[in-house]
Amino acid sequence: MTEADEEKVEVVVVGAGLAGLSAAYVLAQAGVDTVVVERGDYPGAKNVTGGRIYMHPLRHYLPDLWDDAPLERHVTRETITMMAEGASTAITLDNDKFREEPYHSYTILRSNFDRWFGDKVAEAGGFVLPKYRADDVLVEDGRVVGIVMGEEDEIRADVVVAADGVLSLIAEKAGLRQAQQPKHFAVSAKEVIELPAKSIEERFNLGPGEGAAQLYFGTLTKGMLGGGFIYTNQDSISLGLVVGIESLMEREPKIEVHEILEDFKARPEIRNLVADGEIVEYSAHAIPEGGINAMPKLYSDGIVVIGEAAGLGLNMLITVRGMEFAVASGVMAAEAILKAREKGDYSADSLAHYEELLKDSFALQDLETFRHVLGFMENPRLFNFYPQAVCDIFTELMWIDEKPKPKISTTVIREGVGKFLNWSTIKDGLGMLRI
Amino acid sequence: MDVIVCMKQIPDLQQIRIKDREPILDNVPLVWGDLDKNAIEEASKIKEAVEDVKVTVVALGSDKIEQGILEPLAMGADEAVLLTDPAFAGSDSMGTAKVLAKAIEKTGSYDLVILGEGSTDNYSGVVASALAELLNLPMISYVRELEVQDGKVKAVRNMEESFEVMEADLPALVTVAQEINEPRLPKFMAIRKAGAKPRHEWGPDDLGLAADEVGQNALSVETLSNLAPEQDRKNIILKGNLAEQIDALVDALTKEGVLGR
Amino acid sequence: MNVETKLGLDVFKIDKDAHIIIDQEICRSCEDKFCLYVCPGKLYSVNRETEEMEVECSGCLECGTCRIACIHGALDWNYARGGFGIQYRFG
Numbered sequence A: 001m002t003e004a005d006e007e008k009v010e011v012v013v014v015g016a017g018l019a020g021l022s023a024a025y026v027l028a029q030a031g032v033d034t035v036v037v038e039r040g041d042y043p044g045a046k047n048v049t050g051g052r053i054y055m056h057p058l059r060h061y062l063p064d065l066w067d068d069a070p071l072e073r074h075v076t077r078e079t080i081t082m083m084a085e086g087a088s089t090a091i092t093l094d095n096d097k098f099r100e101e102p103y104h105s106y107t108i109l110r111s112n113f114d115r116w117f118g119d120k121v122a123e124a125g126g127f128v129l130p131k132y133r134a135d136d137v138l139v140e141d142g143r144v145v146g147i148v149m150g151e152e153d154e155i156r157a158d159v160v161v162a163a164d165g166v167l168s169l170i171a172e173k174a175g176l177r178q179a180q181q182p183k184h185f186a187v188s189a190k191e192v193i194e195l196p197a198k199s200i201e202e203r204f205n206l207g208p209g210e211g212a213a214q215l216y217f218g219t220l221t222k223g224m225l226g227g228g229f230i231y232t233n234q235d236s237i238s239l240g241l242v243v244g245i246e247s248l249m250e251r252e253p254k255i256e257v258h259e260i261l262e263d264f265k266a267r268p269e270i271r272n273l274v275a276d277g278e279i280v281e282y283s284a285h286a287i288p289e290g291g292i293n294a295m296p297k298l299y300s301d302g303i304v305v306i307g308e309a310a311g312l313g314l315n316m317l318i319t320v321r322g323m324e325f326a327v328a329s330g331v332m333a334a335e336a337i338l339k340a341r342e343k344g345d346y347s348a349d350s351l352a353h354y355e356e357l358l359k360d361s362f363a364l365q366d367l368e369t370f371r372h373v374l375g376f377m378e379n380p381r382l383f384n385f386y387p388q389a390v391c392d393i394f395t396e397l398m399w400i401d402e403k404p405k406p407k408i409s410t411t412v413i414r415e416g417v418g419k420f421l422n423w424s425t426i427k428d429g430l431g432m433l434r435i
Numbered sequence B: 001m002d003v004i005v006c007m008k009q010i011p012d013l014q015q016i017r018i019k020d021r022e023p024i025l026d027n028v029p030l031v032w033g034d035l036d037k038n039a040i041e042e043a044s045k046i047k048e049a050v051e052d053v054k055v056t057v058v059a060l061g062s063d064k065i066e067q068g069i070l071e072p073l074a075m076g077a078d079e080a081v082l083l084t085d086p087a088f089a090g091s092d093s094m095g096t097a098k099v100l101a102k103a104i105e106k107t108g109s110y111d112l113v114i115l116g117e118g119s120t121d122n123y124s125g126v127v128a129s130a131l132a133e134l135l136n137l138p139m140i141s142y143v144r145e146l147e148v149q150d151g152k153v154k155a156v157r158n159m160e161e162s163f164e165v166m167e168a169d170l171p172a173l174v175t176v177a178q179e180i181n182e183p184r185l186p187k188f189m190a191i192r193k194a195g196a197k198p199r200h201e202w203g204p205d206d207l208g209l210a211a212d213e214v215g216q217n218a219l220s221v222e223t224l225s226n227l228a229p230e231q232d233r234k235n236i237i238l239k240g241n242l243a244e245q246i247d248a249l250v251d252a253l254t255k256e257g258v259l260g261r
Numbered sequence C: 001m002n003v004e005t006k007l008g009l010d011v012f013k014i015d016k017d018a019h020i021i022i023d024q025e026i027c028r029s030c031e032d033k034f035c036l037y038v039c040p041g042k043l044y045s046v047n048r049e050t051e052e053m054e055v056e057c058s059g060c061l062e063c064g065t066c067r068i069a070c071i072h073g074a075l076d077w078n079y080a081r082g083g084f085g086i087q088y089r090f091g
């Protein structure tokens, strides 16, 4: 090691989220001198997720890592609920496949999960530096050569990995992304509500260790783009709400996120699930909604951008996905860096390999596939008209009083044709074919 | 000159939740007490001001100290002694002082021993005095200014309404108050290089202590319970405009006997 | 439960300096006042005496919503300094 080498590291990763830790883990295992800078007191201290992580991509990209991970419950029951005023219709999927090991997906709490992952990175030889915030990139001769922390500290490195999450101030400072637009983001508010494991299992009809994932859309977001979710943890419930920031800004009359959350919780469908539970945490986080249309530049001389910082997130109305993209992009960035390291060339040309890998993977392909989801979701009919129509028809079918009931087919045809066959719904139907 | 700083890893108090009046300590991150940081900062300042100073941290903690110890080393300590043997866990103040005394003696030489003014986890505040007694050192507590010169230590003490200036011959022991300094934030490179500084892990054997002389086997005081105070909320909601609410509040407080006695 | 009480459940390490700085000049001529209702912590308010926009940084969840929603550029927004601000125990 020369004098200069002692003053620098090979890779500095900004952000100990899933993306940053995945990249650091692969690099550290390969013997690369890697530092992860995290502004929280510990990895996960700043991180919020809804709750569910899909394991198959994780096992593919980082085999053998997850055995002792702090996972909460494996999801065996999926429910989607359409909410109307004073009514809701739910569809539930139970599939034996969900009970087969290795399990398909788990609920998690990030504070535990990321801390565990941070320890794994340290065991692999990476250096995790909590309580330090990266403030800028260090640029020399037009290329990124490290990061700046506070007034007088810096870390010099061959390559900087921006894994700093949805707002990615680092990618912005490096000139890789534009200022954020409200239409490309949603805000979420979430509560963690403690309940004994036994109550959770009874209320959600689950066996020990089994979990439920429930997604809600419809009038709960008061005509705005978004939805609600419930995930069962071991002995708590994650309950939250997501609303598009632009729709929140435009809505009249004004309403606040926490009010919508309270209204959602007050619904009888929800109220009974969380009754007597103790709220132990309230959190909020932004979510990228822009999809592939809002992605930043993914690399430049001496820097790559991964995870949500790279806009790798999908909000497909019924599911928010991001964690498996974070892990996959972290691993792919690490592979590209390893290759660049062999050549001793960390230029943009060399790091472009990262984007190639990403393009060949499910991550960018899924984003491409669901390119039109956002446009489709901007349709307010999705959040009031359709859920209301479905609930109305269903109610009509189920309601018995002293008056004679028409035949079922008559009900469905009368209600259905009346509600669903008009120009705007046909347009929506066509729109749906694009997603 | 050899300066010894005693530190102790404690659970991050802000992270502790109370459930059924019991603190939940599982998974709570360990941190250095704020005053411990003042102690190491002061030692580093002495090292910068006086020639030939060696600073040794004697740290009590768990096996998770590995990362944590880099902080005092990066702040200026030259060497660390880690007292992380599980046998030390659960020591009371006397036990802690005994273990520290043995460890400090074993370092070979000590001119100035610095501690924070009480650890923030239980505020028993007797470790320092017990340690001074065991090492047979003069002690100055609540120090807000410190100066080392010509084999003497001069200190300004923080009294309620006055400052007291004291002097003692070295070797001596001082405990520092929070006003004494602003602990530095070590730079990354310092933290990284701190990894290479010498560290010693000493267990009871190394200190010549038998198993029944340390930790929970040697308690002079027994903790019977550690409960959060019972919170009996009345949940009185005041209604009406501000003036009415104030009247209602005064009424309610008077009824409770809080006001107007 | 109101938001203040909910925020009271969280762990905040409070810094002496604010991490969000508001340009009052811009706010004065802003009619949208998005910040007042997009913040999930309800942390923005107009000071009754000075009529200035204020944000209570010590309860900030660092979600960034105000930064995104203030399209007028009045916010000099940053995360809390390393080791400060919200520290989630569950996340």
Ligand SMILES: Cc1cc2nc3c(=O)[nH]c(=O)nc-3n(C[C@H](O)[C@H](O)[C@H](O)COP(=O)(O)OP(=O)(O)OC[C@H]3O[C@@H](n4cnc5c(N)ncnc54)[C@H](O)[C@@H]3O)c2cc1C
Residues within 6 Å of the ligand: A014, A015, A016, A017, A018, A019, A020, A037, A038, A039, A040, A043, A044, A045, A046, A047, A048, A049, A050, A051, A052, A053, A054, A132, A133, A134, A135, A163, A164, A165, A166, A169, A170, A188, A189, A190, A240, A285, A286, A287, A306, A307, A308, A309, A312, A313, A320, A321, A322, A323, A324, A326, C079
């Ligand atoms: C309410 C909600 C529900 C969700 N539900 C799901 C779900 O069910 N399934 C799913 O797969 N995904 C879900 N997501 C998305 C998922 O959480 C994210 O995609 C994922 O966390 C992104 O990981 P990341 O590592 O890229 O970023 P993050 O996890 O956000 O990590 C970024 C890290 O960088 C750190 N950091 C940022 N700036 C700096 C700086 N300047 N200096 C130092 N450190 C810095 C942060 O503290 C943080 O640790 C949800 C998101 C939300 C908000």
Ligand code: SF4
Residues within 6 Å of the ligand: C022, C026, C027, C028, C030, C031, C032, C033, C034, C035, C036, C053, C069, C070, C071, C072, C073, C074, C075
């Ligand atoms: S912060 Fe932005 S949105 Fe809020 S008042 Fe000022 S300019 Fe308007």
Ligand code: SF4
Residues within 6 Å of the ligand: A284, C038, C039, C040, C041, C042, C043, C055, C059, C060, C061, C062, C063, C064, C065, C066, C067
């Ligand atoms: S970052 Fe989020 S919580 Fe903090 S002030 Fe802005 S909107 Fe409110």
